[in-house]
Amino acid sequence: MAASLVISDLQINALVSFFVWPFARILGLMLSEPIFSSRSIPRRFKGGFALILTVLVAPLLPPMPAVPLVSAEGVAILLNQLLIGIMLGFVMRIVMTAMEMAGMIASAQMGLGFAMFFDPQHSASVPALSRVLSMFVTLLYLALNGPQIVLSVLIDSFNTLPVGQALPTDSLQALAVWGGHIFSWGLWLSLPVVAALLVTNLAIGVMTRAAPQFNIFAFGFPLTLMIGFIALYLVVPLMVPAIETIYQQSFGLMRSLLQAAPVAAP
Template sequence: MIDWLNYFPAFLLVFVRVTTFFVTLPLFSYRSVPANFKVGIAFFLSLIMAFSLDLPVIEIDGFYILLVLKELLVGLLIGLIAYMIMAAIQIAGGFIDFQMGFAIANVIDPQTGAQSPIIGQYFYIFALLLLLSVNGHHLMIDGIFYSYQLIDLTQGSLPMSDENVLEFVVQVVNTMFLVAFQLAIPIVGALFLVDVALGIVARTVPQLNVFVVGLPLKIGVSFIAILVSFTILFSLIYNLFEMMLYAMRGLMDLLGGM
């Protein structure tokens, strides 16, 4: 019992990192997941990891408070970098909605409480189902477990001002928009051709009201293009999951000073 009490401060550090990891991680951080479930699964995961890790004996003093803040920041950043990559799906939906004419009809995402594009939310639901079907949530939990091999519990600070960390974050944001463009380009490209055709029709047949015909035509073409390009979209989303795991690993390498 006395030996376990000696390791209790280190267990609290593990619990802080895992709990804050679930605050920003996709799928686990949503409002539909009860808070007591998040805390409970974080506690039991921390308990399992505490027996799997070689926990050091840490005294509770002023340096311990810095360690708690560091663990809190590590959990938030790792989950946030994964959420940024997954946000590419909703950004792609925003591109498609703008071209379809659905940009004015945003919906409230019940998971986050923020406004979300209709097509983006549609794609995001499929992405979450695909994430669960390929056990991506297991890989994300593995990421937080193996983070202790890269970012030690006794590490007192994080190199947040390092130019490599800033460059990595900028690269992740750049990749997010690039993947969003790749997801949206089949549908947006088809709608661009529809706009060109409507422009030609408006010049050749001035009596035809293009604005009345154009909107339902673009919506119909969009749905057909989405159905045709589903295979491409799923393959890109699957690559997005791999990119998310690599981004988490890369950030942990930099934060751990590797």
């Protein structure tokens, strides 16, 4: 008589939770990380990539908690894993937004605030200069193997903060402090262009004062536009080391964000 295969509810729950909880953390990263969350990537590809990555990573993870998936505690663990993935991806999103802030400040000083460009990433109109700088920082992010490092940090996070452990209370505070750098970094990166245009505007003011018949509207706008582009052309190569440093700080924050005492954002 052939023996029948009997699978209990506990075994089914353990098998499903073995993949669902890691999948939630990986999917959270896919929803917030700048490259993987791009609207140009089809959703089926994102979901399929997250599923394949879960199947490859799940056998290497620490044991899952013995908690029923369909329960209040199981749903809480699921939401916690989703929040962890979103937090990790949001760290890199803040860096991209800081560069866009620098473009907004520079374009406003150059008189290009009216030159808007539709950004499919945010589904909104942004200054054209912000879009250009955003593409520049994205290419630099790819050149530094940013997506590979982010995936490596994500996989290591399952050992740093296994599934079932609560998120450190200081993590959200550290992420909020990190988000505050959007404005400081945006001003810092655009400061050379702003300083050059400030000197230009002062020179135009002196010329207007010395010669009242001087037509500031016919001469001032082309001059500020030209000086702004020249300053931007000279400054962009110098931004590379600064942005690389910011990216290295981002990777370090991602690694420390899930520890018991996360390191404060620099």
